[in-house]
Amino acid sequence: MARIRPERRTRVDLAVSAAIVVVLLVVGLVIWLQSPVRHSDSVQAAAPVPDVTPSTTVPDRLIPLWRARSDATDSPALSRSLVVTADGGTVIGRDPTTGGARWQYRRDLDLCAVLAAWPSTTNEVLAAYRNSRGCGEVTALSGSSGKRSGSRSSDADDRIQLVSDAGYVVSQGTTRLETWGSNLVRGIEYGRVDAPVKPGVQPGRTGCRLLSSAIGGDRIAVIEHCGTEPGYRLTVLGAVLDKDEEVQQYGSSVITDGTTGPPPVLIGMSSSAIAVYDGGGNRPSPPSDAPGGLAPPAIRQFSTDGVPTATNTVTGPQRPPVGVVPSSGGGLTSYFTGQATVVLDAQNVRPIYQVPGAIGTGDVMAGQLLLPTATGISVRDAATGRELRSIAVNREGRGAEPVALRVLGSTVIEQWGSTVQAYGPA
Structure with missing residues (x-):
């Protein structure tokens, strides 16, 4: 059998091969230098932290346990087992009773917003970082271990708010929003779309300013002001x-006859209804029967097609406090207007009662509603709002900021401003 002679190689062949290798190495180096992994520092939990067992009683007394700073959250971010704080470029999963770090993730970018999403299912923490394209650099972390589970990068505004329900997350800025599933794959983009993949998929409005958003089931609601329209x-x-x-629109209508006053705020959405806080700074549309056309502050309800269904007067100012986000737990949703906390049924988002004198949103613990007050925490019958007793707590250093209260096991966690404070049974 004749021996096959090797293929002849010239100097040109060798030079071209060497050039290809160099190019591949350079490309690989550039990708590595620019990759999130290259610019991140991750310390994961040795093992996933077990879920916290819900408390069966409300403590008689509470004492301060620990305190941390969290600039990138507006209310306590809770996974199934840990309290998540976010400051600068660092996200930390903390033991609820000690505040000790069980995991930590850091980027050399500034955080825009952090959300503990889907605690009952995938239990992820979503960290949105700011880069040259806005707040669209997103990393998903396991809520129990800190393990990186995914990432995405897209165009975004320089400031965003993250809102979630059981299925999707909304990332909303002032000019555009996106939705994602738990796999971080984009559902829709709405508003400013600089490079549309397919023209003509957006509703025809232009020049819109997005003001607040909510999500319920497979629909999202947005309060916006578009162009020279007469209302919100x-x-x-x-x-x-x-x-x-295409982006599917189920309904869209102007709900105020004027924009000189503060805009209404979306405070709740379920698969069957939408709740909006309207401080009454503009005439409502459809018109009100109130003298002068202006109406008192109210929770206005709409169907998930955007059709008005009911209005309930509440105590509050025309402009609610900045940074207040609704809180849901135990079948209830609470919203702080600035003068009272309104408690709604989470399923139909109808107001059940309001608590004047409360200073923020609350949560359910052992079947009872806990609401922050100026002197401590009010413990109330969740169904009626009747106060059962009060627990004194010291919020040292707090100014006039609203307080967001959440519960994880036997620990009560509050946030005011950028301060997260944990309390436990005495």
Whole structure:
């Protein structure tokens, strides 16, 4: 059998091969230098932290346990087992009773917003960082171990708010929003779309300023003001593209006759209804029967097609405090207007009662509602709002900021401003 002679190689062949290798090495180096992994520092838990067992009683007394700074959250971010704080470029999963770090993730970018999403299912922490394209550099972390589970990068505004329900997350800025599933795959983008993949998929409005958003099931609601329209608009969209790969709009209408006053604020949404706080700074549309056309502060309800259904007067100012986000737990949703805390049924988002004198949003513990007050924590019958007793707590260093209260096991966690404070049974 004749021996096959090796393929002849010239100097040119060798030079080209060497050039290809160099190019691949340079490309690989550039990708590595620019990758999130290259610019991150991750310390994971040795093993996933076990879920916290819900408390069966409300303590008679509470004492301060620990305190931390969290600039990138507006209310306590809770996974199934840990309290998540976020400051600068660092996200920390903390033991609820000691405040000790069980895991930590750091980037050399500034955090825009951090959200503990889907605690009952995938239990992830979403950290949105700011880069040259806005707040669209997002990393998903396991809420129990800190392990990096995914990432995405897209165009975004320089400031955003993250809102979630059981299925999707909304990332909303003033000019655009996106929805994501738990796999971080985008559902829709709405508003400013600089490089549309498919033209003509957006509703026809332009020049819109997005003001607040909420999500319920497979729909999202947005309060916006578009162009020279005479009032603020409520728009209801599908959380994912329809079968024609277009943004599906279920309803959109102007709900105030004027924009000189503060805009209404979305405070709750379920699969069947939408709740909006309207401070009454503009005439409502449809018109009110109130003298002069202005109406008192109210919770206005709409169907998930954006059709008005009911209005309930509440105590509050025309402009609610900045940074207050609704809190849901135990079948209830609470919202602080600035003068009272309104408690709604989380399923139909109808107001059940309001608590004047409360200073923020609350949570359910052992079947009872805990609300922050100026002197401590009010323990109330969750169904009626009747006060059962009060627990004194010391909020040293707090000014006039609203307080957001959450519960994890036997620990009560509050946040005011950038301060997160944990309390435990004495």
